[in-house]
């Protein structure tokens with residue numbers, strides 16, 4: 093037995109696994125959102141290192157929806173529709189833009205997101221080289237789920253999130269890490285690529 097590891101200590105049972113850890117960071121990022129409707133946060137990770145973070149809101153320097161209102165909100169547009177009439181960028185798009193701004197390669201990254209990515213972000217994520225998506229809450233965008241599957245991106249819906257209206261309990265799109273234990277301190281390694 094090594095002198096540096098003289099005995100085995102018990103695991104602390106409140107220590108999160110990597111997926112839970114980065115997903116919680118994404119939820120912290122979501123708190124910065126300026127969307128009037130849904131607060132979304134995203135963290136791009138590779139090799140257990142944070143590459144970039146993002147939350148949904150207006151482009152840098154422009155007035156945001158909390159300040160001057162949002163047409164989608166005023167018109168009562170349903171969730172998942174008519175993204176183009178809101179000035180806000182989505183969290184995932186902002187994380188990718190942050191990589192571009194700072195010259196950080198995103199190939200091989202895992203995206204941690206408070207919500208399932210929409211189809212617009214999914215298309216960006218594919219071309220940004222993201223290989224794995226871990227999210228908590230569902231989002232009503234079946235086309236996105238199909239596209240992620242078609243692009244062979246591993247998708248993990250972390251247990252405990254809300255179900256999207258159109259999700260109807262289909263685990264088909266969920267990747268192999270679907271069996272991640274919910275219990276605190278359980279080994280949920282695999283985040284970070």
Ligand SMILES: [Zn+2]
Nearest residue numbers: 157162178179
């Ligand atoms: Zn808006």
Ligand SMILES: [Zn+2]
Nearest residue numbers: 182209210213
């Ligand atoms: Zn999106």
